[in-house]
Amino acid sequence: MESAVGVLVSQFKAYACSDGSSDTLSRDEFHRLVTSELPNFVKNAGDPAAIDLLMSSLDKNNDGELNFLEFWQLIGQLASKHGGFSQ
Template identity: 30%
Template sequence: MSTKIPSQLETAMEQIMFTFHKYAGDKNYLEKEDLRQLMEREVPGYMKNQKDPLAIDRIMKNLEECRDGKVFFEGYLSLIAGLTNGCNEYYVKKMKPTGKKY
């Protein structure tokens, strides 16, 4: 019986999912402090470049569906998609033309 090795994309999807649950725990949603810890530990470069001391509050407000202080998986995916889109824009403008890789 052969074991198929997951593709890079499958591995990335798994990591996105597991990272959410690592910070959400059994409650299956992120509260403000969960989101702060996730952002500081998982995307420290983004957080270091933030000039806005209320960045987490702003992000939380944008992601909450019901304005109840909870960010569910779908909101988290929106955050990851937005951050990834920003990285892609940087890559297309700055790195791809020079042939550099991350």
């Protein structure tokens, strides 16, 4: 379990460091991550408008960047759905 968590942290960082702040995902970084890493979990991963909407819903402090814990909420929702848990 710790190694799986380590994978998620490493992959978040790999995308987050490509521009601007290395600890947060910009819109472009988030698009790339979702398209490349979550193509089955996120419906409409190829639709830029859908990804913009998803990003807005996660960006609680509305700063145009997703920090790790904001991103973690998305993964939790996807994981919960993937696991078939009731919400």
